[in-house]
Amino acid sequence: MVFGWGKKKQEKETIPVNEISKDKEILLSDVPAIVNELYELRTSQTLSEIKHLRNNTEPLITDLIKIGNVLEKDNLKVDDIDKHLAIIVVRGKQQVIDVIKRGVSHLPEVQNIDDAQKLNSSLNSILKKVGDVLGRQTRVIHIFAKKYANQLKENLEVMNKNHSEINSILNNFKSMKLSATDISDILKQIKNLQTNRIEKTQKISDYANQLTELQEKITSISNSIEEIKSSDDYKKYLDLEAKLTSFDLQKSEIKNKITTQFTKISRPLGRYEYASSLDKDQKNILSKLINDPFDVLVAENKESIITILENVRKAISSGSISVKDVDKTMSQITEIEEKLDELITNVSEYFEKIHVIQNDMNSLKSDQLESLESELNKNNMFKKDSESKSESFKKEIIENDLKIPQLISKIEVKLRIFSNTKYTINLS
Numbered sequence: 001m002v003f004g005w006g007k008k009k010q011e012k013e014t015i016p017v018n019e020i021s022k023d024k025e026i027l028l029s030d031v032p033a034i035v036n037e038l039y040e041l042r043t044s045q046t047l048s049e050i051k052h053l054r055n056n057t058e059p060l061i062t063d064l065i066k067i068g069n070v071l072e073k074d075n076l077k078v079d080d081i082d083k084h085l086a087i088i089v090v091r092g093k094q095q096v097i098d099v100i101k102r103g104v105s106h107l108p109e110v111q112n113i114d115d116a117q118k119l120n121s122s123l124n125s126i127l128k129k130v131g132d133v134l135g136r137q138t139r140v141i142h143i144f145a146k147k148y149a150n151q152l153k154e155n156l157e158v159m160n161k162n163h164s165e166i167n168s169i170l171n172n173f174k175s176m177k178l179s180a181t182d183i184s185d186i187l188k189q190i191k192n193l194q195t196n197r198i199e200k201t202q203k204i205s206d207y208a209n210q211l212t213e214l215q216e217k218i219t220s221i222s223n224s225i226e227e228i229k230s231s232d233d234y235k236k237y238l239d240l241e242a243k244l245t246s247f248d249l250q251k252s253e254i255k256n257k258i259t260t261q262f263t264k265i266s267r268p269l270g271r272y273e274y275a276s277s278l279d280k281d282q283k284n285i286l287s288k289l290i291n292d293p294f295d296v297l298v299a300e301n302k303e304s305i306i307t308i309l310e311n312v313r314k315a316i317s318s319g320s321i322s323v324k325d326v327d328k329t330m331s332q333i334t335e336i337e338e339k340l341d342e343l344i345t346n347v348s349e350y351f352e353k354i355h356v357i358q359n360d361m362n363s364l365k366s367d368q369l370e371s372l373e374s375e376l377n378k379n380n381m382f383k384k385d386s387e388s389k390s391e392s393f394k395k396e397i398i399e400n401d402l403k404i405p406q407l408i409s410k411i412e413v414k415l416r417i418f419s420n421t422k423y424t425i426n427l428s
Contacts, residue, residue, distance in 0.1 A: 025424045031187060031411060034423070039180050042418050043113065046173045050116045050166055057123065057162045058107050060155045064130070067148055067155075068100030096133050103129035113173065120170055123163045130156065176418035183414050186407050193400045193407075200393040200400075207390040214383045221376045228369045237364040244357050247350070254346050255294045261339060262293045264332040265312070271321045272312045282308060297347045302340065309333050 026034065071093065104126050110116050134152065228234055262269070269290050273283075285304050288296040296305070313333050315321040323329045408425050415423045 022420070023422045023424065025426060028187075028190070028408065028425050028427050031183065031415075031425065034415070034419075035180050035183050038415075038419050039176070042173065042176050046169055047110060047112070047116065049169055050119065051110045053162045053166050053169075054107055054110050054119055057159055060159050061104060061106055061126070063151070063155055064100060064104050064159075067151060068097050068104070071100075071148055072097045099129050099133040116166070116170060120163070120166050123159070123166065127156070127160055127163055179414040179417045183411050186411055186414075190404055190407050193404055197397055197400050200397050204390050204393050204397075207386045207393075210386050211383060211390070214379055214386065218376065218379050218383065221372050221379065225369065225372050225376065228366055228372070233364045234366065234369070237361055237366075240357050240361045240364070244354070244361070247354060247357075251294075251350060254350055255292075257346070258293050258297060258343055261336050261343070262289055265329060265336065266290060268312050268316060268321050268323055268329060269308075272308070272315055294347065297340075297344050299344055299348065302344060305340065306337060309337055 105122070107122060108115060108118050110119055134156075269286065273286055273290060282304050285296050285301055286308050289305065289308065312321065313330060316323055316326055316329060404427065408427065412423055412425055415421075
């Protein structure tokens, strides 16, 4: 049960006449000094107000201690009341006295904010302890100790009001301190963004110089390449390259001719591959005859190819390799053997022509051109990379430039928390 007082609603803080809000333009560089000045001012005001409240509250503490001492000596005329009721009254009275003796102490002096916090905590503890015991013993005090009740009520009401004001002042100070810390953090963010901008601007300048040098180098290399490509040797090289490409059709025709022949006996060749006991080289030739005979139709493989064909012929004759039409298969093997020289010659002539063209091309090939083209590709990649990085830094600078005004606006808002001046901050 509440003893008889309550927390009154805090009155809204009004701005004194001499602190009317005004507007002021400042530089961003002025902010730290202004924040420091305002912080010291608010700290001084906070301590001054709390000291005043402390000094107004301390006499009430003294009175409370005196009331406890007087109440201890007062028997409250319990001899005139019912014995059982007297026990309750005496016990209640003793609880009040014990709490006042043990829980009520003089308030600490206030020299700094830490002292103010201790004062707030000490006063809160006193009010809670005394309030709790008086709440429990409210009937005893109001009925049997009326002369103390009014004085206690008045004292505690004032103490509670003073405590509420102290608590409110400290909360305001805490809010102001947090804002000051936030402003300091925001200033660091802005400084980092500005430093970052300078660094990125320098890098963009470096890349611009680098791009100029690269472009000059690319132009020089391109001119050298064009000079080589305009030479008679290079034109001959291109003609031979075109001629070499045209031989792809001839190769295709020869391959088709050869494949057509060996496809006719692919089945018996395949069965012979699994049943034969050829040496490693012959097995390799047999495998290619089945899959791509063009690659093995060279003069040095002729005897091995004939050996394989004859072995297949024998296997068919003996019945170890079965075919649908023995006579037809035998005829096809004979046909291949008869055309083998022609087919090998076709392949050989093809490679000889290719070899001649490739030799001619190698004699005309410019090592300098290859080197220049490699260098050109490398420098073009460097250029592309530098352009990409430069554009990336430009975008980052734009993003940073958008962030700074937003951060400055935050500082302006936070300055209003502990200043009656509306500051407008200019970057420079």
